[in-house]
Amino acid sequence: MKRIPIDAGLLPAIREAALAGSRPPARPRPVIGESWHRVRRHGVDPDNGRPVPLISAEELEHRRHASPLGELLPQLREGLLEAADAVRHLIAVTDTDGRVLWREGSSGVRRSADRLGFEVGASWTEELVGTNGIGLALVERRPVQVHSAEHFVRSHHAWTCAAAPLHDPRDGRLLGVLNVSGPAPAFNPATLALVTAVAKVGEAELRARHWESVDRLRTVAAPMLARLRGRALAVDRDGWTAAVTGMAPVGRVVLPRSVRPGRVWLPSLGPCLLEPLPDGWLVRIEEDRGEDAPPGRLVLDLRRPRDWTVTVSGAAGDWSHELSPRHAELLYVLARHPAGRTAAELAADLFGDPTRTVTVRAELSRIRRTLAGVLGHRPYRFADGLEVRLLAPTRAEDLLPASRAPVVMAARRGLPTG
Numbered sequence: 001m002k003r004i005p006i007d008a009g010l011l012p013a014i015r016e017a018a019l020a021g022s023r024p025p026a027r028p029r030p031v032i033g034e035s036w037h038r039v040r041r042h043g044v045d046p047d048n049g050r051p052v053p054l055i056s057a058e059e060l061e062h063r064r065h066a067s068p069l070g071e072l073l074p075q076l077r078e079g080l081l082e083a084a085d086a087v088r089h090l091i092a093v094t095d096t097d098g099r100v101l102w103r104e105g106s107s108g109v110r111r112s113a114d115r116l117g118f119e120v121g122a123s124w125t126e127e128l129v130g131t132n133g134i135g136l137a138l139v140e141r142r143p144v145q146v147h148s149a150e151h152f153v154r155s156h157h158a159w160t161c162a163a164a165p166l167h168d169p170r171d172g173r174l175l176g177v178l179n180v181s182g183p184a185p186a187f188n189p190a191t192l193a194l195v196t197a198v199a200k201v202g203e204a205e206l207r208a209r210h211w212e213s214v215d216r217l218r219t220v221a222a223p224m225l226a227r228l229r230g231r232a233l234a235v236d237r238d239g240w241t242a243a244v245t246g247m248a249p250v251g252r253v254v255l256p257r258s259v260r261p262g263r264v265w266l267p268s269l270g271p272c273l274l275e276p277l278p279d280g281w282l283v284r285i286e287e288d289r290g291e292d293a294p295p296g297r298l299v300l301d302l303r304r305p306r307d308w309t310v311t312v313s314g315a316a317g318d319w320s321h322e323l324s325p326r327h328a329e330l331l332y333v334l335a336r337h338p339a340g341r342t343a344a345e346l347a348a349d350l351f352g353d354p355t356r357t358v359t360v361r362a363e364l365s366r367i368r369r370t371l372a373g374v375l376g377h378r379p380y381r382f383a384d385g386l387e388v389r390l391l392a393p394t395r396a397e398d399l400l401p402a403s404r405a406p407v408v409m410a411a412r413r414g415l416p417t418g
Contacts, residue, residue, distance in 0.1 A: 047154045089181065090110065091180055103118075116155060129153065141325055142164075143165070143199070148187075164195045179195070216279070217242040229246070232245050254267075256319045259274065270286070296387060298387070308323040330350070341379055346364075
């Protein structure tokens with residue numbers, strides 16, 4: 001059923017009814033209602049919020065230096081300043097912890113933001129300051145707009161904000177959020193589309209710079225590989241292939257989170273030897289000598305609200321990989337069903353529609369390229385003999401908070417999941 005847009009004048013009454021547990025004059029948007037529910041569990045004061053602690057100047061500079069988003073500031077600024085009212089709007093870029101790393105706007109709008117704790121170095125996650133554009137974009141991993149009394153904290157009602165996540169095009173990893181905030185009376189429905197478009201331009205710039213670096217590595221590595229025997233690849237620091245010898249080309253090798261020279265077991269290639277290259281690695285694939293046991297343990301860690309990992313352990317050491325929301329859902333289901341699931345069963349688990357097998361198979365094909373040797377199929381399952389440990393949040397309600405997969409939503413409510 002198509003929802004009728006909510007009159008902004010009803011938002012305060014909707015919020016008050018939601019806080020009181022009474023019948024509202026209209027339902028909030030689902031994304032807002034779900035956020036309010038999460039925020040109430042975090043104990044945020046709906047009238048005044050809570051103090052927003054700032055990080056030190058040294059920590060701020062460290063985060064700025066470590067973030068690739070600093071390179072994009074000229075593009076982001078250029079894309080927004082002409083369209084957004086520079087006098088009345090504030091532009092902010094955060095990291096994955098919701099920390100405001102950069103902020104631009106007139107002195108007047110900055111002073112207004114300072115009174116709310118919206119300062120450089122502050123974290124604007126849901127659990128700290130309630131429903132807001134930055135925090136909601138971090139949870140939802142998609143562009144969002146929060147208008148006036150859709151904010152959980154009353155002191156934020158004079159503002160409206162539009163935010164879009166910024167992802168690393170090399171691996172899909174969340175890098176932070178681009179946010180535009182301004183006075184609620186200046187609300188413009190087109191602001192969200194603008195912020196979304198500028199975020200995509202920023203991601204495209206990162207992608208172009210990445211391929212330039214891969215081309216530079218190829219120039220160095222190709223002559224070296226030509227002199228080697230056996231199978232080997234030259235990859236950049238993120239595992240993207242620059243050159244290959246003795247084997248079919250592969251797009252990317254997912255490396256451990258902490259890469260060190262020496263022997264390592266890679267789920268997509270088996271036992272390998274890593275040697276450093278300028279801005280990358282030489283990966284020599286060792287032939288099976290019968291002494292490298294397959295991995296014996298897998299840990300799926302879903303305890304944090306925005307950072308989910310899978311860690312594989314074996315005789316050659318540990319290997320960890322950060323998961324996308326969809327891959328976290330898939331591995332969660334497989335961990336709950338050791339005997340395996342068919343594509344139709346997974347489609348029902350994730351979408352409530354057993355016919356969406358094409359989508360499921362495509363996602364599993366992607367993740368099996370990363371976890372080859374760990375995931376089996378027919379049915380889809382973890383490899384035989386692999387010890388699988390699932391680390392879930394202490395409170396069931398905190399499991400993959402933005403997921404709308406039926407199996408995850410049932411688990412959050414404490415219902416049996418089949």
